[in-house]
Amino acid sequence: xxxxxxxxxxxxxxxxxxxxxxxxxxxxxxxxxxxxxxxxxxxxxxxxxxxxxxxxxxxxxxxxxxxxxxxxxxxxxxxxxxxxxxxxxxxxxxxxxxxxxxxxxxxxxxxxxxxxxxxxxxxxxxxxxxxxxxxxxxxxxxxxxxxxxx
Ligand SMILES: CC(C)(COP(=O)(O)OP(=O)(O)OC[C@H]1O[C@@H](n2cnc3c(N)ncnc32)[C@H](O)[C@@H]1OP(=O)(O)O)[C@@H](O)C(=O)NCCC(=O)NCCS
Numbered sequence: 527x528x529x530x531x532x533x534x535x536x537x538x539x540x541x542x543x544x545x546x547x548x549x550x551x552x553x554x555x556x557x558x559x560x561x562x563x564x565x566x567x568x569x570x571x572x573x574x575x576x577x578x579x580x581x582x583x584x585x586x587x588x589x590x591x592x593x594x595x596x597x598x599x600x601x602x603x604x605x606x607x608x609x610x611x612x613x614x615x616x617x618x619x620x621x622x623x624x625x626x627x628x629x630x631x632x633x634x635x636x637x638x639x640x641x642x643x644x645x646x647x648x649x650x651x652x653x654x655x656x657x658x659x660x661x662x663x664x665x666x667x668x669x670x671x672x673x674x675x676x
Pocket of ligand 1: 527587591592593628
């Protein structure tokens with residue numbers, strides 16, 4: 527997770543996040559719900575300028591719910607929604623090298639590992655590589671964007 531999500535995560539951090547999420551269009555920020563309780567979050571943020579055809583996807587889950595396929599289900603559910611809502615042709619995520627579970631989630635959802643950004647991340651004083659994963663939609667024309675020629 528980026529430092530925008532601090533650890534430990536206090537109620538005040540959560541309130542700040544909800545206030546921000548409520549006033550930050552255009553983005554999709556959803557709770558992951560299990561049995562009527564919010565146990566995590568998933569978000570999609572379109573990028574700007576020449577990257578406007580790309581959106582970033584991010585997600586997290588309360589630790590007691592790890593290992594049940596919930597993040598995979600959440601990403602699978604949000605991918606078509608993201609391509610539907612935003613005029614993007616590409617979803618991407620940068621995963622820290624110490625997070626193989628998240629890489630696996632994306633691989634199970636059809637994302638491809640495209641690049642390793644060496645020493646791109648500093649988290650908790652540790653410098654790490656970042657693995658870039660991406661998923662392309664096969665229908666750029668439908669989104670009013672021209673496919674590349676050649
Ligand atoms: C990463 C995270 C979202 C995964 O959620 P989850 O619901 O446990 O994920 P799933 O159960 O859907 O899938 C996890 C997969 O990773 C695998 N996995 C778990 N730990 C692993 C490890 N150490 N090495 C390799 N694979 C691992 C699981 O076996 C599973 O794959 P499988 O179905 O092929 O067996 C969750 O651990 C989390 O919230 N972590 C903290 C926040 C975070 O890192 N968010 C992602 C930021 S990009």
